[in-house]
Amino acid sequence: MGKIVIEPLSRLEGHGKVTITLDEDGKPKDVKLHITALRGFEQFVIGRPAEEVPRIVPRICGICQTAHHLASVKAIDSAWGVEIPEVAKKLRELMLVGNMIHSHALHFYFLAAPDFVLGVDADPAIRNVVGVIDKAPEVAKQAIALRKFGQSIVEAVGGKAIHPVTGIPGGQSKPLTEEERDALLKEVDQMIEYGKNGVELIKQINEKFMDQIKTLGVIDTYYLGLVKDGKHNFYDDTLRFLSPDGKEKVEFKPEEYLDYIGEYVVPYNYVKHPYYKKVGYPEGVYRVGPLAMLNVCDEMETPLAEEYRKEFLEIFGFPANQSLAYHHARLIELLSACERAKTLLEDNSITSDDIKTDVEPKAGNGVGVVYAPRGVLIHNYETDDNGIVIKANMIVATTHNVPTMEKAIQQAAQEIFK
C-alpha cells in the first residue's frame, strides 16, 4: 500500500494538498483534499464595530476581496434595518461586476490557461502565465486588458482596486464622477468584444480536450446559485438549489440560509464541508460557481451571454455535470459581467451623489449574500445595541465547493489509475 501526496496545490490562491492512498494493486483507495490554512476571521471580527468589518474581511481573499466587502456591508445594512439609496445599490453592483471581470480573467487566462496553451505535459518550469505571454501574446494582451478594466472599475467605485473601502452602512462613501464613468464607458465595447473572443477561444480548446472533459471530474451533485426573478444575477437576491437530475428547484432568501445549509466538520480539513440540509451529509453536497450558476438560472440577464448559455447546455447537457466545463461557464459569465457593466455605466443616475442614507446602529442579526467569482458568498453577523459585532458566521465561496472538489478529484483519480 502506498500514498501519493500532492503539495502544494499550485495555480490557486489558497493552501491545499491532496493525499491519495493506494491499495495493493496500486489503485486509489482513498482520496482526500485538505485545506491546510486557517486564520479565524469568524472569531476575530467579534468585538469590532460593525462598520469596520467590511474593511477587515476583504483580506479573506485578495482575488475576490470586493465580494467579501459587499457581502459584509449588506449584512450590516440588514442587521441595522437600513434601506440604501438606489444609486448606492447600482454602484455596489458595478463594483462587484468589476471584480468579476478581473477575477474571471485571472482565473482562466492566468491560472488555468497554461495547461491548455502550453499543454498538460509541458515542462512545469514554463507552464505558467509567462509561458502564455510567450506562446499566445494576443490572448495574453486581451486577458491583461480585461483584468485592467475590471480593476479600474473597482478602483474608481471602491477607492482601491484590491481591498476596496467605499461600502459603509447606509450606502457608499464616494460617488462615481462623470470623468471616471466616461473613461470606463470608452473601454466597455472593446471589453465586450474581448469577452466574446474568450468564449470562442474556450470552444476551440474544448474541442481538443473533449475526451478529458467528458470523463474526468464528472460527478452528479446538487447546485447552488443566485437568481433574481429566475435570471442569473451577480448581486441579488434569491438563493436557488437545483437537484442533480435538474428536476427540482428550491428557492430561499439569504436570511433563511441556516434552514437550508449546514456545515460538517471533517477531521482532515480546516474547511468545513457544507451540505444541503434537506438531503443531509454527505448526500447533499453541492457545487457553486459558474457551472452551478449556469445550471441553476432560467436564463442569463444579458443578451449575448444568454445565446452562449443555450449553446453551452446543448454541448454539455442539463444540468452540465462536467467539472472541466467550469472554464466554459466562467467565460460566459465574464462576457455577461462586461455587458452588465455597460448597462450600469450607461445608467444616467450612476454619477448621482445621492448615495448615503442616515443610519443608527442597533441590536440585530443580518445576512449578506452576493455571488463571488467562485460562488455564492454568505456573511452573517449579530450586533449589540452599539453596533458592535457579537456573533459571526461566514460561508465562503470555495468552502461550498470543497467537498465536491474532493469528489471530483476522487472520480478523476479512479479514472486515471484505471
Next chain:
Amino acid sequence: MIQLCGCSGCHISLLDLHEKLLEVLPNLEIVYGPIVADPKEIPEGIDVFLVEGGIRNEHDEHLIHEIREKSKIVIAWGTCAAYGGIPGLGNLYKKEELLNYVYSTDSTENKGEIPSEEIPPLEEYVKPIKDFIKVDYTIPGCPPTPKMIADAIIALLNGEEPKLPTKIVCDECSRKKENVFPETFKRTYEGKPDPERCLFEQGYTCLGFATRAGCGAKCPSAGVPCRGCFGKTDRSLDLGANAANVLANAGEASLKIPDKVALLNRFTLPDALINRKAK
C-alpha cells in the same frame, strides 16, 4: 515567491502592473511561486524571495526557514509578512478560543469537533516573518501598490537597495487642514463628511498621521479614514502607541472611541510593543 498567512492580494497587486508586466516579467525567472507556477520544491540558490503573509501555523514556520536557507535576499512583501497584518487580529484571542469558535458557528452540524489530521497545527499567535529569520528588505502595504513592487524589483535588478517613502499619509492627502483638533470623535457611518476637509479634523479617527506614505492617500480620497495598512514610519517605534498618544490629546473624547486596541493596531498588532491581549 510564496503566500504564507496572507490573502494573495500582494501577488495580485504585482499582476496589477497590467501591460507593464510584459516589460517586467521577461527580465525575471520565476523559479518557485505556487500561486502562479507549478514547481513543488523550493530550489536552491534563489536570488530574491518575495514572502507574502506572516506565520500562523507550523508549516509556515518550517517554510520560512527553508526559504531563508535557499535565498540570497528575502523580502517581507506586504503588511502581513512585515507586521502580521489583519490575521494578526487573531492575537486578541487564544488559539483554543479561536478554534472553538470557528468550529461552533450557527451553521456547524457537529459543533466543537476540531480537525487535526493531515493539517499543520496553529502556532499560539500570528507573528511577522522577522521574528523567525533575518529579513533583508520590507515592502509594506495591504497590498503594496504595483508601482512600489515594480520599483523594488527594478532596484534589485540594478543592484541597488529598494527605498521606501519616509513621509506620512497626510503628506500625500489632498484634503485641507486647518490645524484644529476634534473635540469629539465620530464613527464612519455617522454623517456625511465634507469632501474637501481633513477627515481627522472633522472627528473621524483617521490614522494617516501615524502611517507610512506610499498609497497616495487612497482611503481618505475615497471618503473613509486611513486605517494604517502601510504600518509605521522609520521614526516611530510603534504605530498604535504613536496614534494613541495623539488621540489622547482629546482627553475624555478619546476614551469613548470603541475598540481602541484593534483600531490602533488594525494591521500591526503582532509587531506592536504589546502584541497580544493581556489577561
